[in-house]
Every structure is written in C-alpha cells, then in structure tokens.
Amino acid sequence: MITHSAPSIKKQVYDRIFEHGTVSKADLLQHFAVASSSLTRLLEDMISQGLIIASGFGSSTGGRKPVLFQTNPGHRYLLGLEISRLYSKLGLYDLHLKTLSLTRWEMDAGMTPERLVELVGKAADAFMAKEGISSQQVLGIGVGAVGPLDQKNGVILEPELFPSPSWKNVPVCEMLTARLGIPAKLDNGANTALIGEHWAFRGENVEHALYVHAGANIRSGMMSGGKIIRGAVDTEGAVGQMIIRTEGPRLRDKGNYGALEAFVSVPSLEERVRSELSNGRSSLLSSLVPERVNFTVLVDALSKGDPLVKEQFTETARYLGIGLANLINTFHPEYVILGGPLVSADPLVFQTAVEVAKKNTYRYPEYSPVFTQGALTDEAVATGAAIMLLHEWELN
The missing domain is CATH 3.30.420.40 (ATPase, nucleotide binding domain)
Known part of the structure; x- marks a missing residue:
C-alpha cells in the first residue's frame, strides 16, 4: 500500500538499511533513539516478515562479529515506466533496484495512450510470468512522463511534439491501475531521472x-x-x-x-x-x-x-x-x-x-x-519512477 503518512520507525530503519546496503545493529543504535531490546525485537519482526535478511558478519572490534542486515530484494517488486516523445520504456525491478526485465516501444503516430497502456499491461504480465511472481507482490508502477502534468490526479495534460495527437488530458494512472490492478504514481521525467541518479550516487x-x-x-x-x-x-x-x-x-x-x-x-x-x-x-x-x-x-x-x-x-x-x-x-x-x-x-x-x-x-x-x-543514463527515468514507490511504501 502506498500512503503519504509520516514514516514509522520500522520504515525509517528499513530505509536506513536500504540506503547503506548492509548495516549492523550497533550502526542502527547510533542513528536511532531506541532501546537496544526494542531494536532487537523490531529487527526480528522485520526478518520474520521477510523485509530484511541477515547477510553475514561485520568486522570484530574485540568481541563477536556483528550480524549485518540488508533489505530482502525479493520481498516485493517494482515497475517503472518512462513516457517520452521518442520512445517509452518499462522495467521490472527488485527491491535492490536490479533490472529484471526491460522493454521499450517507439512513440509513432499510432501509439495512442490506450495502445501504450495495453502494451505495458502485456509486457508486465510477461515480466511477472518470467520471474514467477504475482501482481500482489508488485508494489505498483511509477511513471515518469513528459509534462505538463497534473501530478496529484495522475494526468498527462498537453505535452508537445508527441507523434500521436491523442496525448492530451490523459488519466494515465487511472488507466494503468485499471489494466494492471496495482497502484500507479506519476511525476515528470526530469524529477524521476533525478531521483534515480540520486539513488545511484547514494554513496556520495x-x-x-x-x-x-x-x-x-x-x-x-x-x-x-x-x-x-x-x-x-x-x-x-x-x-x-x-x-x-x-x-x-x-x-x-x-x-x-x-x-x-x-x-x-x-x-x-x-x-x-x-x-x-x-x-x-x-x-x-x-x-x-x-x-x-x-x-x-x-x-x-x-x-x-x-x-x-x-x-x-x-x-x-x-x-x-x-x-x-x-x-x-x-x-x-x-x-x-x-x-x-x-x-x-x-x-x-x-x-x-x-x-x-x-x-x-x-x-x-x-x-x-x-x-x-549520470550513472543510470538511459534508464534513469524508469528506475527513478520505480524508486518513487519505494520511498512512499508504508510498512505494516
């Protein structure tokens, strides 16, 4: 479920682990004002839910080597869609943003919104079948598109220079949700590209x-x-x-x-x-x-x-x-x-x-x-669109 509420401590811990790749309990205690016993229970709960996994041991400072935690890449999946004037591109990603499948289509005069949504639906179905996952395991589909947009309502307004003249006032999120049965979120492609590149440069x-x-x-x-x-x-x-x-x-x-x-x-x-x-x-x-x-x-x-x-x-x-x-x-x-x-x-x-x-x-x-x-270059828009969903994912 995608919401806009303030992140829970569980989501904050998850995001910290995601951003740093692998993190020990001691690292988390330094960052969060939470009791050691409470953090232990939280980490155990997150492991039981499949949100995180133990991924080995860190360096010892004199005692036992600390357990390192990382997010579970196969717990859920993400779809990212770029809609541009020249081509559109769809990617399926795991929760480590590894590209599992990718395809693209030329935006010719016959590429109406209805045709693109159907092609996206068929490709997404094929991607999920290939990976052996169901739509219930997909958090949603993020869309990075040429503006101007009504982002709040998920509508592409009146973009210029599209080969097909039908790209005006298109409720693209509503159309994608109806076809795929999952939430959809829209932002302009420059923003999603920046989100994607920011993630790629997270170590900096x-x-x-x-x-x-x-x-x-x-x-x-x-x-x-x-x-x-x-x-x-x-x-x-x-x-x-x-x-x-x-x-x-x-x-x-x-x-x-x-x-x-x-x-x-x-x-x-x-x-x-x-x-x-x-x-x-x-x-x-x-x-x-x-x-x-x-x-x-x-x-x-x-x-x-x-x-x-x-x-x-x-x-x-x-x-x-x-x-x-x-x-x-x-x-x-x-x-x-x-x-x-x-x-x-x-x-x-x-x-x-x-x-x-x-x-x-x-x-x-x-x-x-x-x-x-950039580090992602041609995949930045679609990858960043997928990351939008991960940022707003509220953990139960």
Missing part, C-alpha cells in the same frame, strides 16, 4: 542536485536536502523559458523571446543548420533538401567532422553552459547531472557546456560542483 551523500535534460526542449529537476523541489504547478519545462538574450527568437512561436530553449533544443539546432545551408554554407549536407536535415542526420555529420554542424553543436553547447551557470549561481548544487539527446550526441557537447558553466560560476573553483552525465 548528495543533498543538493540539479538535473537538466536537453532534447526537444529543456527539462529540469532540482533536489535540496535529498528531496525534490516542487512549485505550485508542474515546472519541468520552466527552465527552458529562462531569457538569455533579450529580443532573441523563440521556439515554435511559443514561450519567451530569447529563451534558453530557443538556442538549446533539437528543433532550434535543426533550424539553424537549415538556415545556414540555405545561405550557401558548405557542408556534407549541402545536397539535402531542408526536410531531410534532422537530428539523426546532424549527429551523423558531426561524427564525420562536418565543420558547419560542429560549429552549430558547439554554439548550442555554449548556450547550454550559460543556462547552467545561471542555475548553478542561483541554486548552488553539489552535483549537476546532464542528460538528453543533445548531451549524449557527442562528447563535444558535454565538455563545452561544462567548460562554459565553470567559467561563469560565481566563486569557482572554491565552489566546484561535480558535473556528470
């Missing part, structure tokens, strides 16, 4: 982190004190509306003039290259009609060293670096995680963006955040 004790996804537009998530920062409305795409050049262009005739997304996005990159080609610039792509100059073609030309394409990717990366510097100077994160098609297109993009961000970060290098493309 990261409290403050920024995630930026550069693709069809700019999407972002922020974390402070280990918790996602939320505004009054879904703000996943708001960073893309940061004005970095007054009276500049705007993307698709929407949003602010001179906004970050008008300089750092797949559509803006494609349009700039097409414009340069129409002005007679020499390129490997000079013989192509404008409609053929898409992102896939640009990535290929970049890999072949095309000077024009390299110039435009570099310009995109520099603007991304400026946007990052503005965010870093406002938020001061410990980690800055960059993802999305533009960032993964070529090392040039990440390296240039980071270089520009560092040059424009206040008090650098005294204050020096870690820049990374």
Whole structure:
C-alpha cells in the first residue's frame, strides 16, 4: 500500500538499511533513539516478515562479529515506466533496484495512450510470468512522463511534439491501475531521472542536485536536502523559458523571446543548420533538401567532422553552459547531472557546456560542483519512477 503518512520507525530503519546496503545493529543504535531490546525485537519482526535478511558478519572490534542486515530484494517488486516523445520504456525491478526485465516501444503516430497502456499491461504480465511472481507482490508502477502534468490526479495534460495527437488530458494512472490492478504514481521525467541518479550516487551523500535534460526542449529537476523541489504547478519545462538574450527568437512561436530553449533544443539546432545551408554554407549536407536535415542526420555529420554542424553543436553547447551557470549561481548544487539527446550526441557537447558553466560560476573553483552525465543514463527515468514507490511504501 502506498500512503503519504509520516514514516514509522520500522520504515525509517528499513530505509536506513536500504540506503547503506548492509548495516549492523550497533550502526542502527547510533542513528536511532531506541532501546537496544526494542531494536532487537523490531529487527526480528522485520526478518520474520521477510523485509530484511541477515547477510553475514561485520568486522570484530574485540568481541563477536556483528550480524549485518540488508533489505530482502525479493520481498516485493517494482515497475517503472518512462513516457517520452521518442520512445517509452518499462522495467521490472527488485527491491535492490536490479533490472529484471526491460522493454521499450517507439512513440509513432499510432501509439495512442490506450495502445501504450495495453502494451505495458502485456509486457508486465510477461515480466511477472518470467520471474514467477504475482501482481500482489508488485508494489505498483511509477511513471515518469513528459509534462505538463497534473501530478496529484495522475494526468498527462498537453505535452508537445508527441507523434500521436491523442496525448492530451490523459488519466494515465487511472488507466494503468485499471489494466494492471496495482497502484500507479506519476511525476515528470526530469524529477524521476533525478531521483534515480540520486539513488545511484547514494554513496556520495548528495543533498543538493540539479538535473537538466536537453532534447526537444529543456527539462529540469532540482533536489535540496535529498528531496525534490516542487512549485505550485508542474515546472519541468520552466527552465527552458529562462531569457538569455533579450529580443532573441523563440521556439515554435511559443514561450519567451530569447529563451534558453530557443538556442538549446533539437528543433532550434535543426533550424539553424537549415538556415545556414540555405545561405550557401558548405557542408556534407549541402545536397539535402531542408526536410531531410534532422537530428539523426546532424549527429551523423558531426561524427564525420562536418565543420558547419560542429560549429552549430558547439554554439548550442555554449548556450547550454550559460543556462547552467545561471542555475548553478542561483541554486548552488553539489552535483549537476546532464542528460538528453543533445548531451549524449557527442562528447563535444558535454565538455563545452561544462567548460562554459565553470567559467561563469560565481566563486569557482572554491565552489566546484561535480558535473556528470549520470550513472543510470538511459534508464534513469524508469528506475527513478520505480524508486518513487519505494520511498512512499508504508510498512505494516
């Protein structure tokens, strides 16, 4: 059962063990204000429920070696779903977030919400049959999706650039629960990616982190004190509306003039290259009609060293670096995680963006955040969506 009540001492102990991998009773006594006898009873109860298991012995400090406890990965299971413009991805995970099964689908014009939910249902059934588990053993399905969203009610509102026009006001959580018979929880994909990467970097004790996804537009998530920062409305795409050049262009005739997304996005990159080609610039792509100059073609030309394409990717990366510097100077994160098609297109993009961000970060290098493309990369959204369920799981 997923609830929003304050965590019990049992849940707090479970989370502590989960976060640290293996923990001794002595470690737990140092962290929790609870009597030794009470903690012993609690641990015995959790073992009898199958929540935790003994996993060997720790180092001795003179007496008997302490028993180490870890969470039981097979006690329950989690489903994580990413819904994006280009593809959707479903994963089945154990309680140690090990990926047991994974599949993905292209989001073409025929991929309506109803079709995707049915495909998810069939895949989930196949995953569970393969692992020999029932739906009662699955805590639920977490969903990381392109916004804007009504997160509270589990509705995808009006996302742009989906190949199928039917992705508007979609009660996706209600649809998934009806098909799968398990709870569903929705958040924007940038937030779930950040949740996933934060878990992957748990050994670094990261409290403050920024995630930026550069693709069809700019999407972002922020974390402070280990918790996602939320505004009054879904703000996943708001960073893309940061004005970095007054009276500049705007993307698709929407949003602010001179906004970050008008300089750092797949559509803006494609349009700039097409414009340069129409002005007679020499390129490997000079013989192509404008409609053929898409992102896939640009990535290929970049890999072949095309000077024009390299110039435009570099310009995109520099603007991304400026946007990052503005965010870093406002938020001061410990980690800055960059993802999305533009960032993964070529090392040039990440390296240039980071270089520009560092040059424009206040008090650098005294204050020096870690820049990374993440540990989970393509699986971050789906994995983080699954972790959402684990965070809100109330133990009986």
